Amino acid sequence: MKAILTDIEGTTSSIAFVADVLFPYARARLADWVAAHPVKAAPILAEVEATEPGDPVTTLIRWIDEDRKATPLKALQGMIWADGYRAGGFTGHVYPEAAAALRRWHEAGVKLFVFSSGSIAAQKLLFGHSDMGDLTPLFSGYFDTTTGPKREAASYAAIAAAIGEAPGDILFLSDTPEEISAARAAGMEALLIDRTGGAGDIATFDEMSA
Structure with a gap:
C-alpha cells in the first residue's frame, strides 16, 4: 500500500x-x-x-x-x-499498538491519513495531545464529513483523488462494516477491525504489515 x-x-x-x-x-x-x-x-x-x-x-x-x-x-x-x-483535562486515547504501527508505517514511507466523523480540528487535537505523545507529524492529511458521509463510496473516491493515489493503492481501516463496504465500493483495500475479537478481519494493528 x-x-x-x-x-x-x-x-x-x-x-x-x-x-x-x-x-x-x-x-x-x-x-x-x-x-x-x-x-x-x-x-x-x-x-x-x-x-x-x-x-x-x-x-x-x-x-x-x-x-x-x-x-x-x-x-x-x-x-x-x-x-x-x-487545560490538561484529558489526553487523547490511542492504543499503544496502533501508535507503534503508525510510527512504523511512517518510517517505511507509507503516507498516513485520517477519515473521521469528528472535525479535522478535533482529529488533530486528539493525536496532538495523545497519551502516546504528539502523533500529528506522522500524518499527511485529515478528512472529515465535509468531504462526504463515511458510508458512501463517493467520499472515498474523493479522498483518493485528494491524496493523489489510485484507490487500489490505499488501505482503509475502520471498525464499521458499512464504511468498509463503501471504501471497497470505491476501489480501496479495506480491513474491518474488531477489537472484541469478533468477526473483523483483524483485532489489532499488530496483525498487519505495511
Missing part, C-alpha cells in the same frame, strides 16, 4: 474514550461555551437552526445524545474539546 487511511473511534482510539470522556465533556459545557463565544458560535448556531428550527443549543445537546454525525455539531465539539486538551 502507498497510503493508509484510518478511522479513529474504535480503530486507533477506544470507543469508551469518545463516549465516556469527550461527549460528556462537550455536553456539560456546550451552553456556557456558546454564551462565552458568541462570534465563534453564531455561524454554527445559524446552520443548526436552518437544519432544525428551534433553540439550536437544545438541538445540539440532543444531537450529542443521539451521536448525530452532523458537521456543525462536530465543529463545535472540537472547539470545546480544544479547551479541555489545552
Whole structure:
C-alpha cells in the first residue's frame, strides 16, 4: 500500500474514550461555551437552526445524545474539546499498538491519513495531545464529513483523488462494516477491525504489515 487511511473511534482510539470522556465533556459545557463565544458560535448556531428550527443549543445537546454525525455539531465539539486538551483535562486515547504501527508505517514511507466523523480540528487535537505523545507529524492529511458521509463510496473516491493515489493503492481501516463496504465500493483495500475479537478481519494493528 502507498497510503493508509484510518478511522479513529474504535480503530486507533477506544470507543469508551469518545463516549465516556469527550461527549460528556462537550455536553456539560456546550451552553456556557456558546454564551462565552458568541462570534465563534453564531455561524454554527445559524446552520443548526436552518437544519432544525428551534433553540439550536437544545438541538445540539440532543444531537450529542443521539451521536448525530452532523458537521456543525462536530465543529463545535472540537472547539470545546480544544479547551479541555489545552487545560490538561484529558489526553487523547490511542492504543499503544496502533501508535507503534503508525510510527512504523511512517518510517517505511507509507503516507498516513485520517477519515473521521469528528472535525479535522478535533482529529488533530486528539493525536496532538495523545497519551502516546504528539502523533500529528506522522500524518499527511485529515478528512472529515465535509468531504462526504463515511458510508458512501463517493467520499472515498474523493479522498483518493485528494491524496493523489489510485484507490487500489490505499488501505482503509475502520471498525464499521458499512464504511468498509463503501471504501471497497470505491476501489480501496479495506480491513474491518474488531477489537472484541469478533468477526473483523483483524483485532489489532499488530496483525498487519505495511
